Amino acid sequence: MKKILLLTGLSLFVWGCNNLEVIEDLSDDQYKFINQDSSAVNFPEKYKGKIVVMGFIFTNCPDICPLTTNNMRLIQERVKEEGIENVQFVSLSFDPDFDTPAILKKYAELRSLDLSNWEFLTGDIDDIHSLLKTVQVFAVKGDSSVTPKGNVIQYYIHTDRIALIDQESVIRKNHFGSKANIEEIVDGIKSLD
Amino acid sequence: MKSFKPIFILLIASSITFYSCGQNEGDSKEVPKEEIIQKELPAGISVSDVWIRPGGEGMNTGAFCVITNNSETPDTLIGASSDLAELIEVHETYETESGQMGMRHVPAIPVEANGTLELKPGSYHVMFIQLLKDVTVGTEHSFTLNFKNGGAVELTGIVKDMPGMGMKKQGKMKE
Ligand SMILES: [Cu+2]
Numbered sequence: 288m289k290k291i292l293l294l295t296g297l298s299l300f301v302w303g304c305n306n307l308e309v310i311e312d313l314s315d316d317q318y319k320f321i322n323q324d325s326s327a328v329n330f331p332e333k334y335k336g337k338i339v340v341m342g343f344i345f346t347n348c349p350d351i352c353p354l355t356t357n358n359m360r361l362i363q364e365r366v367k368e369e370g371i372e373n374v375q376f377v378s379l380s381f382d383p384d385f386d387t388p389a390i391l392k393k394y395a396e397l398r399s400l401d402l403s404n405w406e407f408l409t410g411d412i413d414d415i416h417s418l419l420k421t422v423q424v425f426a427v428k429g430d431s432s433v434t435p436k437g438n439v440i441q442y443y444i445h446t447d448r449i450a451l452i453d454q455e456s457v458i459r460k461n462h463f464g465s466k467a468n469i470e471e472i473v474d475g476i477k478s479l480d
Numbered sequence: 481m482k483s484f485k486p487i488f489i490l491l492i493a494s495s496i497t498f499y500s501c502g503q504n505e506g507d508s509k510e511v512p513k514e515e516i517i518q519k520e521l522p523a524g525i526s527v528s529d530v531w532i533r534p535g536g537e538g539m540n541t542g543a544f545c546v547i548t549n550n551s552e553t554p555d556t557l558i559g560a561s562s563d564l565a566e567l568i569e570v571h572e573t574y575e576t577e578s579g580q581m582g583m584r585h586v587p588a589i590p591v592e593a594n595g596t597l598e599l600k601p602g603s604y605h606v607m608f609i610q611l612l613k614d615v616t617v618g619t620e621h622s623f624t625l626n627f628k629n630g631g632a633v634e635l636t637g638i639v640k641d642m643p644g645m646g647m648k649k650q651g652k653m654k655e
Contacts, residue, residue, distance in 0.1 A: 349542030350573045350605055351581045353533050357641050390539065397534040397616060398641060430584045432609050434566040440540065440609050444582035465581070465602065 307451070307459040307475060311422060314456040318418045320379070320410035323392040328408055330377075330418070331456040337375040338479050339452035340472065342464050343424045345382035345443050346394045353398075355449060355464030360400060362449075365473045371480050373454070376405035381419060381426035382443060383409045422458060424448050451475050524551030525591070525630035530637030535608065535615045542571070542605035543623065543637055547597040555629045557589045557597065562623035566610035573602050583607075591627070601643070615639050 318330040331339070342359050344352035359376055366374050380386035386394075391407035409415075419426055429444040449467050451460040460475050462468070526548045535541025549555050560568045572586045589604060591597045599605055606623065608615075615621060622636045 347540045348583065349533060349535070349540050349571075349607060350583065350601055353542075353641070354601055360641075390536075393536040393539070397536055397614070399617070425578075425580050429582045432567060432569060432585065432607070434610055436566060438566070438610060442583050444576060444580045446579075447581045 307453075307478060310458040310461060312455075312457045313421065313452070316418075316421065316456075318410075318414050320408040320414065321388055323388050323395060323402070323407040325388040328406065330408065331452065334375045334377070334452075335456055336454050337373045338371075338454060338476050339375050339377055339450075339456075340476070341377045341379065341450045341452060343381060343419070343426070343446065343448050343450075344378050344464075345380055345426075345445070346386050346390055347382065347440055347442065351445075351447055351465045355447065355467070356394075356398065356400075358464065358467040358469060359405070359449065360398070361469050362467075362472050362476075363401060363405065365469060366476060369473065369477065371476060373480070374404060374476060378405070378407045379415065379418070380407070380409045381415055381424070381445065382441070383412050383415060385441070422448075422450060451479070453479050524553065525549055525555060525625075525627055525633050527625065527633055527635050529643070530635045531643060532608075532615060532621060532637045532639045533641065534617050534639050535611050537611055537613050539611055540565075541608045541611060541615055543608065544599045544601065544605055544643065545625075545635060545637065547591055547599070547625070549591040549593060549595050549597075549630075551629075552593050553629055554593045554595075555591045555627050557591060557625060558587065558628050559626045560606045560623060561626065561632075562608065562621075563612070564615065564621055564623060565608035565612060568623065569607045569609065570599075570604065571607040572604050588628075617641065 313331045320328045320330050322328050340359060340362055342355045344355055356378060363376055380391060386409045388409060391409060395402055395407055424446045426443050426445040428441055430442050432440045447464045449462045449464045450458050451472060453459050462472055528546050530545040532543040533541045557570060560570055562568050569585045571583050573581060573583050575581055589597060617639050619639050620636050622634060625633045625635060
């Protein structure tokens with residue numbers, strides 16, 4: 288108990304300039320992903336020094352994940368308006384079997400997303416699961432649909448999440464993705480900036 | 481009055497929905513009851529605010545709308561059809577007890593007599609599985625909802641990212 292108090296106190300001291308907690312330090316972790324252009328991405332190394340707004344999606348999801356993606360777009364627009372420059376947006380798919388770089392690129396294009404500071408990531412299922420476990424995002428196979436041609440379309444039961452990660456690759460706040468409060472997240476970004 | 485009121489509401493609703501282009505059905509006193517019912521029964525369901533999320537060929541998307549049952553008889557949404565995708569189903573987004581989000585096929589959804597059923601984000605949607613072509617923002621597409629009593633109702637919806645988003649201003653939600 289004393290240890291917890293000490294840690295809490297220390298955290299408050301270290302991060303005293305904002306009211307965000309320390310949820311998970313990813314700075315020593317290494318995950319190898321690929322982005323929508325099939326370029327390799329070392330996560331979180333690549334984004335070190337930037338504030339990262341990270342969503343977790345699968346593109347076969349027609350409802351929750353588009354809401355999350357649209358909320359990230361709204362945050363991106365607000366951040367631009369506020370003139371904050373060192374923010375990176377990241378959407379990680381937890382369905383790499385379907386979500387190839389080409390599919391992710393198409394998903395972004397269909398929504399006219401500004402990819403100048405936004406990457407869609409996919410990769411090896413083990414790497415993805417490893418990160419999901421660390422950040423406590425749950426994504427397991429749920430129901431599926433079978434087309435007349437016999438194709439099985441897999442749906443996932445998943446955490447509805449947008450995570451705010453600071454310049455040192457520490458998760459500072461977990462938000463709902465589809466029901467995100469845009470201004471609350473923008474305030475969080477401002478406090479880290 | 482007891483028996484007059486529902487008929488009257490029915491008539492108003494049907495006037496707004498189906499006869500807004502000039503057919504004069506507005507004066508209930510002049511129309512025999514039998515005639516009203518006869519005209520009303522086949523057209524008990526009306527649908528408004530139809531929109532579709534963007535989606536790519538081979539991918540999935542969802543459509544949303546507001547269904548109104550203008551009749552005195554409960555109805556049931558039993559499915560949807562379209563040549564836009566390999567498979568169309570009516571789905572429900574749901575939250576598990578531990579707060580995770582999932583989605584499942586719903587074979588039948590009741591639409592109460594004189595009630596509305598809203599297919600909306602975070603709830604029910606028409607699920608287009610394996611689109612046969614790109615469904616891009618600003619384009620319009622038709623599909624059909626099938627009701628147990630009301631039969632097939634053909635709809636056309638515009639593609640946009642969010643309800644209320646215009647074609648040009650998509651992405652701007654705050655005012
Ligand atoms: Cu669905």
